[in-house]
Amino acid sequence: MADAGSIRVLIADDQMMVREGLSVLLGSRPDIEVAGEAADGREAVEAVLALRPDVALLDVRMPVMSGLEATREIVARAPATKVLILTTYDLDEYVYKALKAGAGGFLLKDAPVARLAEGVRAVAAGGALLAPPVTRRLITEFSRLTGEDAALRAPLLERVAGLTERETHVLALVAQGLSNAEIAGHLDLAESTVKTHVGRVLMKLSLRDRTQAVVFAYESGVVAARASAAGTADAGARHRRRRRGG
Template sequence: MIRVLLVDDEELVRSGLRLILEASGDIAIAGEARDGAEALSAVRRLRPEVVLMDVRMPVMDGLTAARHLLAESEPPKLIMLTTFDLDEYVHEALRLGAVGFLLKDTPPRELASAVRTVAGGQAMLSPSVTKRLISSYADRAPSRAQAARKQLAALTGREEDVIRALARGLSNAEIGRELRLTEATVKAHVSRVLAKLGLANRVQAAILVHDADLA
């Protein structure tokens, strides 16, 4: 069972998420929290694998809580919940190391699938949602773009091909088909790229490509 902590100041939202996820059969709700401060305490007490957390909450907002959670030695996988008007905050959360985000109107099947995806160690980078929103809110100031390009210059030509495809939201299998590589080879390239660039996950890699305006 995948143990999930739900963090949202609205009880109705938490109840809905609980019903959807528990109906999946392989996801258990480890606990609930009403704000970021409660979430920090609950994570340390309950040790969930995945935290599903809203961005805007009283006492401590989701972004502040994310900064604390992701600084832990063994942080849980973090998915931010948001609406379109809050995406600039989610973009910052992704920079901190969150593995993705969901819109609050995400269909039930996709919600459960997203939890399984991040619990399995993969970042959520869907071309239809994540890539578009990262692209929309990425800060492409000249200084940031220049710094991003300088960082990417450390990659080989093949590694750059892989990270560009990754930034478009392609899976390892899709990247392999496009670049005519085996899935195992793509996986090795992705791991090497993340290590070389000092990045935590695929989402941070995609953000770096967008910052460099190379996507």
């Protein structure tokens, strides 16, 4: 029997074998309870409204209503339920649309079982989760901006200007899917300090949660700018080493 404090999950996928497999895998975790299943997006929305699970695990491609459409309805009608998109497709358009729709995470179906369970826990706790290959694709795609796209970013960059250098760095790391603990290790800070920085970023940018922060970071160019700056710094360091003969 599941513990009273278990994370309750709804699994939605149009393939019965996938649903049953995920149900067995997640149900075997002591802190996760499978609250129900759905065979399409419409059933998923109705099940969420009836069962009020902590997390809705949705396949992106389903009949009647897609996972993306279901995400929009769930976020609007049952905001307490977090959405984790699970799919075989790591295409940029799905990642971006899922995050814009309000999904808290995006994992590929070939992810290890432990990673899936971690994803459910992270999203249930209000975190934003992106599979590593998905993060790399987002960074690549959003760095290819035209002049017109750059003009549309101007209002967003004005909001970024209100952040400190440290807060901007934290925002970029949040956008790459890092947890507070991982950001703390990366920046050599206490996890409580990182949590404070994240809270200030959300407040200053008027963002609801980490998922909105991820979308904002890519749309504003914060991630691309950070990646470019890091690349320039690395190139400069390599050049200096060559000149020293190192």
